[in-house]
């Protein structure tokens with residue numbers, strides 16, 4: 458199943474309660490619908506549970522109650538690797554390249570699940586080098602020596618290499634020099650134009666809403682607002698002020 462063949466599945470959180478310790482409640486009965494071929498953005502003040510909701514979708518954290526479903530199937534029990542096999546890929550926050558490995562080996566690791574089919578494995582790596590031309594001349598370079606912008610493109614490439622049907626993207630421009638931030642949003646725009654299914658958690662509210670089809674906001678770990686992008690554009694300044702006072 459590819460991202461753009463019109464059969465991308467819907468990912469949902471259904472009444473999820475979750476936390477990191479025995480008694481903390483970081484998400485409280487949170488529900489979200491990540492529609493196929495749409496960009497869904499999750500916003501909210503610091504600590505409201507945005508990244509935690511993404512971790513529940515990726516499988517790095519399991520819900521205490523509630524479920525995660527993909528095309529209606531309960532996948533709550535699946536670990537992140539199993540979810541990747543089902544087409545759910547994650548672009549994590551911060552640097553995630555393996556700094557000691559070459560660019561090429563980082564890509565090969567991303568395509569690891571294809572290793573038994575040499576042709577498909579090589580084709581997947583080549584497709585990413587074609588897509589991210591900046592990486593081609595750098596492929597034998599140690600990833601730790603890349604610039605911040607080059608490393609981010611390698612991370613995009615590694616996330617896309619299996620042609621996932623759902624992309625979970627956490628704070629994609631955090632830690633990047635301001636001049637590189639536009640490049641990240643240009644890439645997100647390209648992914649949107651390709652009709653990919655994207656969940657984006659972002660503190661860059663204006664840029665994220667600019668990309669969004671659907672917006673959810675969280676407050677204190679609970680669903681707050683939700684709706685189509687148009688309904689949010691006029692009230693962004695108020696929302697941000699409200700969050701800063703929270």
Ligand SMILES: Nc1ncnc2c1ncn2[C@@H]1O[C@H](COP(=O)(O)OP(=O)(O)OP(=O)(O)O)[C@@H](O)[C@H]1O
Pocket residue numbers: 477483501502503504505506507508509510660
């Ligand atoms: N690994 C962790 N272990 C323990 N508590 C955590 C962990 N990650 C997050 N938390 C706590 O869960 C709550 C929600 O954090 P989360 O990172 O999901 O919020 P967020 O909305 O993404 O915040 P930010 O915008 O600051 O990234 C916070 O109180 C945070 O301290």
